[in-house]
Amino acid sequence: MDKIAVIDIGTNTFHLLVVEVAGEDIQVIHKEKISVMLGKGGISEARITDAAQSRALETLKYFKGKIEEYQVGKVFASATSAMRNAINGKEFVQKVLKETDIKINVISGKEEAQFIHKGVKKAMRIGQKPALIMDIGGGSVEFIVCDEQNIFWLESFEIGAQRLLDKFHKHDPISKIDINNLYGYLEEELKPLLNELKNWNPHELIGSSGTFDTLVDMAYARKNKAKPNNNSFSLGLDEFQLLFDEIIHKNREERMAIPGMIEMRVDMIVVAICLIQFLLQHHEFNVIQVSTYALKEGVLEAIIQKEITV
Structure with missing residues (x-):
């Protein structure tokens, strides 16, 4: 019986997942996420600010306490866009190791895209036709064209929600000029993706966790329905459009009042939904599926399958 802890050091959010594995049986012992905003104030200059480092260290020390409390034998910590692009990223990795004994794998x-694919596959059946998985992080956005068995194409673009927020969300509510500037930027940055969509013609968009989870929460709240404890959900295109129209016309305070909205998502959700809308305008999808599993579940699967040595 193994106890495994997976730490996902994201650009916005840090996740801790602790499980007990006995053969095929996986029991979740502890799971939580903390809004750390590692990229705030520095991501556009490719650095991690002192304030962000303090928040990150405090959170990782807390995670370390949980790992010790549950007497976990195997720990794997991964860091993504903010850390891999920061000029002081390596220095901070060393600082974390020294102060917490947590070894960060950048x-x-x-x-990252491969782990996300593994995570989504654990949450839902992708099927035999090509689908597009999309994971909107704070620093980067991953796209994977795949079916149940194969990855046909994958790419990570450094256009995450914190970067887009810094570059384009100049007014609140966001202005038409802001949105047009954002779409013009995406038109250039996502050319490789748009070409692959023409090649593979996926009709299912699978959103991985994060923003998509919040959109599902809001859709259930709008219908006054209790959200079931599932690993995957469907979000109708009409439901998405209603949410899009509501979110982009509201300022921060008004967005916060929308049932289902959470504090850690309220700022970046505007540019995130614009990114989804951009995709829907450029390619015909029939449905949006949402996987509650993402990177950390993919990393866990890779550890269990011994693809990662811990």
Whole structure:
């Protein structure tokens, strides 16, 4: 019987997942996420600010306490966009090791996409036709064209929600000029993706966790329905459009009042939904599926399958 802890050091959010594995049986012992905002104030200058480092260290020390409390034998910590692009990233990795004894593995964008694919596959059946998985992080966005068995194409783009927020969300509510500037930027940055969509013609968009989870929460709240404890959900295109129209016309305070909205998502959700809307305008999808599993579940699967040595 193994106890495994997976730490996902994201650009916005830090996740801790602790499980007990006995053969095929996986029991979640502890799971939580903390809004750390590692990229805040520095991501556009490719650095991690002192304030962000303090928040990160405090959170990782807390995670370390949980790992010791549950007497976990195997720990794997991965860091993504903010850390891999920061000029002081390596220095901070060393600082974390010294102060917490947590070894951070800074993963590439393509490795991140592969782990996300593994996580989504654990949450839901992708099917035999090509689908597009999309994971909107704070620093990067991963896209994977795949079916149940194969990855046909994957790429990580450094256009995450914190970066887009810094560059384009100049007014609140966001202005038409802001949105047009954002769409013009995406038109250039996402050319490789748009070409692959023409090649593979996926009709299912699978959103991985994060923003998509919040959109599902808001959709259930709008219908006054209790959200079931599932690993995957469907979000109708009409439901998405209603949420899009509501969110972009509201300022921060008004967005916060929308049932289902959470504090850690309220700022970045505007540019995130604009990114989804951009995709829907450029390619015909029939449905949006949402996987509650993402990177950390993919990393866990790779550890269990001994693809990662811990």
